[in-house]
Amino acid sequence: MRPAIHFASAALALAALWLGAVPAAIAADTPDPVADARAFQKFFTDKFPKVKLEDFVNGPYSMNQDMHRQWQDKEQFPPYDFSLEAGKEMFSKPFKNGKSYADCFPNQGIGIRQNYPYFDEKEGKVVTLELALNRCREANGEAPFSYVKDDMAALTAYMAFTSRGKPFDIKIPNDPRALEAYQNGKRYFYTRRGQLNFSCASCHVQNPGERIRAEVLAPAIGILNAMPIYRSEWGGMGTISRRFTTCNSQIRGVPLDPQADEYRDVEYYLSYVSNGLPISGPGARP
Amino acid sequence: MLEFTVPLAAMLLIAGSASVFAAASEADFKSAYAEAEAANKEAGSLRNQWTTTSAALAAAKKAAESGDFDKAVASSREAEALAKASIFQATSEKEAWKAMEIR
Numbered sequence: 390m391r392p393a394i395h396f397a398s399a400a401l402a403l404a405a406l407w408l409g410a411v412p413a414a415i416a417a418d419t420p421d422p423v424a425d426a427r428a429f430q431k432f433f434t435d436k437f438p439k440v441k442l443e444d445f446v447n448g449p450y451s452m453n454q455d456m457h458r459q460w461q462d463k464e465q466f467p468p469y470d471f472s473l474e475a476g477k478e479m480f481s482k483p484f485k486n487g488k489s490y491a492d493c494f495p496n497q498g499i500g501i502r503q504n505y506p507y508f509d510e511k512e513g514k515v516v517t518l519e520l521a522l523n524r525c526r527e528a529n530g531e532a533p534f535s536y537v538k539d540d541m542a543a544l545t546a547y548m549a550f551t552s553r554g555k556p557f558d559i560k561i562p563n564d565p566r567a568l569e570a571y572q573n574g575k576r577y578f579y580t581r582r583g584q585l586n587f588s589c590a591s592c593h594v595q596n597p598g599e600r601i602r603a604e605v606l607a608p609a610i611g612i613l614n615a616m617p618i619y620r621s622e623w624g625g626m627g628t629i630s631r632r633f634t635t636c637n638s639q640i641r642g643v644p645l646d647p648q649a650d651e652y653r654d655v656e657y658y659l660s661y662v663s664n665g666l667p668i669s670g671p672g673a674r675p
Numbered sequence: 676m677l678e679f680t681v682p683l684a685a686m687l688l689i690a691g692s693a694s695v696f697a698a699a700s701e702a703d704f705k706s707a708y709a710e711a712e713a714a715n716k717e718a719g720s721l722r723n724q725w726t727t728t729s730a731a732l733a734a735a736k737k738a739a740e741s742g743d744f745d746k747a748v749a750s751s752r753e754a755e756a757l758a759k760a761s762i763f764q765a766t767s768e769k770e771a772w773k774a775m776e777i778r
Contacts, residue, residue: 425777432777467748579772581764584725584757592773643724 420572422561422661428450429662433610437598446614446669454599456605461638462671468618469546469671472626473541476525476547479540484529493525502545502552503668507560508567515570515653518545519630536647537634542617542626542671549616549670557614557668568572573657577611577651583642590656604675611663613656613674622675629656699744707751708735714758725764728757 405635434442437452444451480498483489485640491497495504504519516524520546523532523533561567590609592601597608604622616629629634630647633655637644645651711732718724731754739747 401721428777434689575776576772579773579775581772582723582726582768584761585763588772588775594775594777638726641726643726643729645722 404484404563408420418533420575422568422571423573426664430610430665432594433597433608437608443667445608446663446666447610448612448615448672449598452608453605456675462675466495467619467622468673469527469617469626472543472546472619473550473671475539476543476545479544480547484526484531486529488523488529490522493521493528496665498548499551500555502549502670503555503558504560506569506653506660508562508661509655510564510565510567513566514650515630515657517575517641517648517653517656519628520648520653525564531575536630537628538631539626541630542628545617545628546626546671547603549668551608552668553670557664559657559667560665561661570654571658573651574654574656578658583637583640585640587640589636609662610657611666611669612664613630613660614666615669617670617672618672619675626670626671635658684772689740699748701739701744704739706746707755707765708739709734711735711751711755711758712753714762718758718761718765721762721765723761724756725761727730728754728761731757 430442431446436438437445440451447457447460450457480490491499493499502518505521506515508514509516519536519541522541523536526533534544561571578589581591593609593612594604597606599606613629616632617626619626620633623631630652633652634644634647711728715724715732720730720744731750733746733752735750738744738750
């Protein structure tokens with residue numbers, strides 16, 4: 390009888406431990422985007438107490454005074470101006486069927502950049518601005534643009550310009566698939582990959598403001614607010630897709646296809662945690 | 676007994692060193708390449724291929740085309756080792772990413 394009692398009490402103790410431990414484990418893994426965004430923003434403002442929250446959108450220029458001065462000079466004649474002009478023209482030019490980009494977007498596509506990416510509950514996936522632009526083209530009988538080349542950069546440059554100063558306002562609807570996409574994006578952001586064993590966070594969380602070879606690393610917060618960017622290193626404009634795929638190859642990882650689910654999700658995560666910070670695109674970077 | 680043992684040992688030594696220094700054949704390359712390719716395919720299914728694996732696979736193919744099967748086998752083995760490292764990385768990162776998260 391006594392061994393049976395011991396066994397029963399041990400089983401009860403184990404069950405109590407299990408019941409106590411499981412909700413804690415689940416709680417640690419349950420995504421809480423609001424708490425994440427708060428912690429994310431606090432991390433950077435604590436790390437860089439002299440940088441105003443809205444200044445993080447200026448990337449490496451917010452980290453280094455000399456670069457900040459050079460950038461202010463450069464903004465007198467910004468290198469993205471040609472692209473911006475081209476984008477404005479492309480945006481207003483009707484498709485062969487007479488319709489235009491304006492017909493595909495809310496508010497005729499003006500001043501809406503801060504709402505992208507969004508979670509499309511019909512599709513059950515994240516839709517980025519680049520994706521929405523190509524879908525608009527295809528729906529109107531036009532061939533899609535390359536996600537990493539100048540035409541897409543020009544269009545998104547113009548759309549970002551019409552949203553300058555508007556705070557990122559990314560929504561996560563009450564849909565478990567949206568929360569899953571957010572969580573997948575977060576996992577992608579922190580996951581080490583490539584032969585160099587870097588995650589996005591290795592550079593943009595652990596080392597913003599530090600140099601990696603000749604470059605000053607940008608902080609992750611606000612990093613997408615300035616997109617698309619003219620990069621002197623590229624000698625041209627680059628979209629968000631170009632930034633993600635290039636980051637992957639720089640750490641010796643084979644990039645995924647532009648607008649792969651992982652990239653759409655990481656854009657969703659990174660944009661969400663920068664909610665409240667103003668759109669500053671198009672930007673210029675060294 | 677000794678008179679049999681010594682020549683046998685010598686023969687074995689010669690046979691052993693012959694196999695160590697023998698030039699790799701096309702069949703050796705094909706087998707090593709197939710193993711490397713399979714490992715890289717698995718890394719692809721984990722969405723974590725490395726550019727260096729692809730480069731080593733390409734180098735193996737190029738060496739085989741020029742008839743240098745020693746180099747082709749060596750590059751294939753390098754590709755396989757890289758692909759296996761990328762699989763290990765993807766597998767361990769399934770949980771390890773959480774350590775880096777800002778909380």
